[in-house]
Amino acid sequence: MKLGQKIHGWLSDRYDIGVVEELVEQQAHKPLPPHVGFWHTFGSLSLFLFISQVVTGIFLMVYYRPTTQSAFESVRFIVTKANFGWLIRGLHAWGATLMILCVLIHMMRTYFMGSFKKPREMTWVLGVFIFGCTVTFGFTGYLLPWNQLSYWATVVGTEIAGVIPFAGDYIKLLMRGGDGVTGETLARFYVLHVVVLPWVLTGLITLHLFLMRVQGLATLERVGEEKPITKERGIPFFPHHILKEGVVFSLLVAGLFTLIVFWPPELGEKCDPLTTPEGIKPEWYFISTYQLLKYFPKLFGVLVSLVPPLLLLAWPFLDRTPERHPKRRKVAVAIGIAGLALALVFGVIGHVSESSMTIWGKHYHFDLYGLPHAAAPPGK
Amino acid sequence: MNSKNIHRRTFLDWLLGAGLVVWAIGFVAPVVAYLWPAQRRGPGAQAVSAGKQQDFAEWQTKIIALNGQPVIVIRTPQGFRAFSAICTHLGCIVTWDAARHLVACPCHAGLFDLNGRVVGGPPPRPLMEYGVAVVNNEVMIKSA
Amino acid sequence: MNLFLPSLIYRRASAALLLLAAGSWLVAAEDFCLNCHDHQKQREQFLGSAHAQAGVICRDCHGGDAKAKDETAHLAANFQRPDNKKAIAAMCARCHSDVRRMNPYGLPTDQLDRYKTSKHGEQLFGSNDQKVAICTDCHGVHNIFKVRSPQSPTHPTNIPQTCGRCHSDAKLMAGYKLPSDVVEQYKTSYHAHLLLQKGDLSAPTCVTCHGNHGARPPGVAEVSQVCGKCHVRQAELFGKSPHAEPAAVGLFGGCISCHGNHGIQKASLNLFAEACVKCHAKDAKQLGVRDQIAGLLRQTTTDYESATAKVREATRRGLATDDEQLQLQEAHTHLTQLEALQHTLAIPLLQPVAVRAETAVKETLKGVAWLENVENWKRRALIPIWAFLVVMAGLFAAKRRQIDKREGK
Numbered sequence: 001m002k003l004g005q006k007i008h009g010w011l012s013d014r015y016d017i018g019v020v021e022e023l024v025e026q027q028a029h030k031p032l033p034p035h036v037g038f039w040h041t042f043g044s045l046s047l048f049l050f051i052s053q054v055v056t057g058i059f060l061m062v063y064y065r066p067t068t069q070s071a072f073e074s075v076r077f078i079v080t081k082a083n084f085g086w087l088i089r090g091l092h093a094w095g096a097t098l099m100i101l102c103v104l105i106h107m108m109r110t111y112f113m114g115s116f117k118k119p120r121e122m123t124w125v126l127g128v129f130i131f132g133c134t135v136t137f138g139f140t141g142y143l144l145p146w147n148q149l150s151y152w153a154t155v156v157g158t159e160i161a162g163v164i165p166f167a168g169d170y171i172k173l174l175m176r177g178g179d180g181v182t183g184e185t186l187a188r189f190y191v192l193h194v195v196v197l198p199w200v201l202t203g204l205i206t207l208h209l210f211l212m213r214v215q216g217l218a219t220l221e222r223v224g225e226e227k228p229i230t231k232e233r234g235i236p237f238f239p240h241h242i243l244k245e246g247v248v249f250s251l252l253v254a255g256l257f258t259l260i261v262f263w264p265p266e267l268g269e270k271c272d273p274l275t276t277p278e279g280i281k282p283e284w285y286f287i288s289t290y291q292l293l294k295y296f297p298k299l300f301g302v303l304v305s306l307v308p309p310l311l312l313l314a315w316p317f318l319d320r321t322p323e324r325h326p327k328r329r330k331v332a333v334a335i336g337i338a339g340l341a342l343a344l345v346f347g348v349i350g351h352v353s354e355s356s357m358t359i360w361g362k363h364y365h366f367d368l369y370g371l372p373h374a375a376a377p378p379g380k
Numbered sequence: 381m382n383s384k385n386i387h388r389r390t391f392l393d394w395l396l397g398a399g400l401v402v403w404a405i406g407f408v409a410p411v412v413a414y415l416w417p418a419q420r421r422g423p424g425a426q427a428v429s430a431g432k433q434q435d436f437a438e439w440q441t442k443i444i445a446l447n448g449q450p451v452i453v454i455r456t457p458q459g460f461r462a463f464s465a466i467c468t469h470l471g472c473i474v475t476w477d478a479a480r481h482l483v484a485c486p487c488h489a490g491l492f493d494l495n496g497r498v499v500g501g502p503p504p505r506p507l508m509e510y511g512v513a514v515v516n517n518e519v520m521i522k523s524a
Numbered sequence: 525m526n527l528f529l530p531s532l533i534y535r536r537a538s539a540a541l542l543l544l545a546a547g548s549w550l551v552a553a554e555d556f557c558l559n560c561h562d563h564q565k566q567r568e569q570f571l572g573s574a575h576a577q578a579g580v581i582c583r584d585c586h587g588g589d590a591k592a593k594d595e596t597a598h599l600a601a602n603f604q605r606p607d608n609k610k611a612i613a614a615m616c617a618r619c620h621s622d623v624r625r626m627n628p629y630g631l632p633t634d635q636l637d638r639y640k641t642s643k644h645g646e647q648l649f650g651s652n653d654q655k656v657a658i659c660t661d662c663h664g665v666h667n668i669f670k671v672r673s674p675q676s677p678t679h680p681t682n683i684p685q686t687c688g689r690c691h692s693d694a695k696l697m698a699g700y701k702l703p704s705d706v707v708e709q710y711k712t713s714y715h716a717h718l719l720l721q722k723g724d725l726s727a728p729t730c731v732t733c734h735g736n737h738g739a740r741p742p743g744v745a746e747v748s749q750v751c752g753k754c755h756v757r758q759a760e761l762f763g764k765s766p767h768a769e770p771a772a773v774g775l776f777g778g779c780i781s782c783h784g785n786h787g788i789q790k791a792s793l794n795l796f797a798e799a800c801v802k803c804h805a806k807d808a809k810q811l812g813v814r815d816q817i818a819g820l821l822r823q824t825t826t827d828y829e830s831a832t833a834k835v836r837e838a839t840r841r842g843l844a845t846d847d848e849q850l851q852l853q854e855a856h857t858h859l860t861q862l863e864a865l866q867h868t869l870a871i872p873l874l875q876p877v878a879v880r881a882e883t884a885v886k887e888t889l890k891g892v893a894w895l896e897n898v899e900n901w902k903r904r905a906l907i908p909i910w911a912f913l914v915v916m917a918g919l920f921a922a923k924r925r926q927i928d929k930r931e932g933k
Contacts (some may be wrong), residue, residue: 059414080844083413240927246920254913261902267842392923399916429707448846452854487621487860488757501756504726 031234147268
């Protein structure tokens with residue numbers, strides 16, 4: 001304690017430390033609306049996972065080499081030779097998936113509780129950009145292990161950009177750093193993944209948090225009729241809400257470990273640009289969009305796939321009704337559920353398409369469009 | 381009543397604090413282990429030791445593993461030579477024919493000379509040669 | 525003079541076309557035949573040929589005196605245009621059997637002698653059969669290339685087609701009671717796969733086994749020698765087998781009895797089922813030996829393959845399989861040895877190698893099992909981690925409840 005006081009004294013002799021202390025005190029004990037519960041923890045879980053991604057990412061960079069000759073070998077080194085390398089890579093790989101999941105749940109929570117409404121439209125818009133950034137992180141990071149799946153998913157993924165009229169080929173060229181997916185692509189994706197995106201996302205998150213803190217959390221009351229949150233009615237951020245987050249956080253870490261141990265991310269086979277594996281599919285968070293693209297002619301497909309993100313961006317300006325409580329926003333809730341269901345259906349179709357399955361003793365092959373065809377049993 | 385309340389609180393706090401410390405250690409320990417060099421060289425080792433120079437008598441050979449691939453190291457009177465120990469014919473591990481001073485494949489009698497060239501049998505290509513450097517009495521085989 | 529000048533300028537003008545230019549200059553300037561005779565087609569064919577490059581001109585083969593103005597003088601100077609195959613052989617042999625002439629080119633000079641020992645030569649010189657192949661039928665006439673030139677009909681990749689020009693002609697072959705499907709059979713073989721698909725020029729073509737100039741089918745007793753040219757180890761081991769003696773005296777065809785000839789495939793374990801019964805159908809004792817050998821090979825192969833699949837899967841999952849891959853390589857070495865060794869049919873020789881292969885396989889599997897075990901330990905470690913984190917979650921919740929209680933909420 002004495003040492004602490006000494007440092008405090010030393011600092012306050014030199015800086016106006018009182019202002020900082022006051023701000024921290026005020027922010028820490030700021031009362032949150034009374035309905036804040038478990039659903040509200042997903043935002044901070046996303047933040048925690050982002051920090052975890054940064055930390056594990058830095059550790060992975062210690063051994064990772066972004067060249068075609070040694071990218072795959074260095075990942076193999078990490079998971080087979082480096083002590084606890086499997087754990088670090090597991091945390092990073094599964095952390096990415098969970099982060100996207102947490103961001104999605106956080107967005108759903110915001111949508112259904114109407115928290116995006118006036119005056120918090122810009123927080124929502126920033127959030128949509130954060131989501132886009134997170135997904136781009138996933139896309140660029142997926143290539144880095146340089147195995148067959150990651151290579152071919154990137155070939156297909158960048159190919160889609162080529163469909164855009166006029167600029168498509170140039171965008172594709174710029175993304176790939178050449179005509180094909182090569183070492184140049186790997187270097188580009190690496191730079192995006194470890195330098196550009198982390199700073200962009202850090203900036204976006206800072207703004208997002210800043211707005212959230214300045215404006216406070218939304219209540220469930222109608223726009224313009226919010227009652228101020230008093231100490232008696234609200235829940236203090238610290239220690240009350242933090243403790244609740246501690247509970248969720250502990251369970252999340254336990255879940256993360258379970259995923260890493262039971263379903264460790266695979267090393268795969270080293271990428272072979274001359275052999276295309278069958279049924280290449282993107283990561284799960286792209287799969288519904290990927291499936292959607294199949295049903296439309298190329299250009300139209302890209303336009304259609306642009307609708308959901310644009311709709312998300314514009315949503316606070318389209319839905320300007322004053323109600324926040326989901327029970328009083330039947331139409332908006334129905335639209336939200338329909339959107340989720342659509343994404344889920346396309347995701348499931350995308351998952352089963354171009355694969356074979358045995359259902360009730362009968363063997364089916366699902367074609368490109370996810371339609372089942374009776375097929376000969378496997379092995380023959 | 382009041383003192384009991386205080387006592388319970390401190391115990392819970394103490395438990396929570398200890399838990400957080402354990403948590404922090406549990407985080408730092410694997411990280412330190414991870415950063416600690418797992419072997420003397422990082423991924424894709426540049427060179428691997430085949431042993432001390434004096435361990436090799438003249439014409440003595442040894443098969444070592446270099447990045448998971450067998451490599452045959454031969455001490456000739458002129459110095460060390462190292463070749464991939466995988467026969468270019470069907471991938472058998474070659475052996476040393478001490479009588480003829482040739483690298484021989486036990487499977488189909490392929491023969492290679494001290495330059496890795498095929499001097500007999502079916503192998504279509506010479507053996508790949510690895511660079512050897514004797515550093516501080518240590519016979520180092522350079523990868524690729 | 526008229527033809528001289530432009531050619532000279534041409535020659536100086538273009539270094540890149542030196543060869544062609546030189547050839548054209550030689551033909552045009554020295555071979556006066558073309559001053560009068562318009563043999564455009566022959567001239568064009570000849571220009572790219574190996575002979576043109578070596579400075580051979582019309583006169584060297586055809587004779588004649590271009591300076592002599594009248595026809596009788598032409599013919600007097602030994603002008604020739606061979607009208608039968610013996611004459612062609614003699615024409616080529618004039619140079620190609622002359623050791624002094626061929627020496628600078630490092631070419632052999634025994635082609636004609638060899639040819640005379642071939643079935644082709646026997647027919648031609650024995651019964652004056654004009655349908656058999658002579659030098660020009662395989663090598664070309666005016667457009668003769670070096671054998672290593674891909675354009676040459678005698679380049680390894682072109683040999684099957686060249687031989688097939690006659691040997692795939694059913695009508696022609698019927699006259700000799702020869703089959704006309706040998707080239708087709710060859711094209712389905714593993715040898716042809718190596719040559720034509722993989723571009724391995726050392727893979728055998730027709731002439732590798734039958735000979736080129738001295739072409740004839742190898743006799744039954746010679747088969748082992750022919751195959752053994754490349755399959756050294758197998759031939760050596762076969763020589764130690766009980767099959768060697770009957771094969772040497774021509775009682776059966778050695779290698780080809782089991783492996784086939786023109787349409788030869790990569791040997792598989794099925795050969796044991798298909799080939800042995802051809803001779804030993806009713807011989808329970810010999811079939812017993814076969815079953816033992818086949819069983820040994822099959823068992824080792826299966827075990828090796830399943831271990832390979834296990835290691836590959838473990839590697840794909842990201843386990844450290846370096847040692848296991850080395851072990852597998854060793855097992856593979858023993859298995860390959862075993863495949864060669866079985867030509868001896870000697871079980872006491874096979875057994876120890878099979879044991880070594882199995883040992884290596886077992887070591888591999890042990891290694892993979894150990895790696896799996898490490899994975900299991902990771903799973904077991906989850907229990908204390910879960911316990912700790914659940915306790916922590918409980919502590920956080922308890923603390924929250926405690927605070928709420930204290931504040932009376």
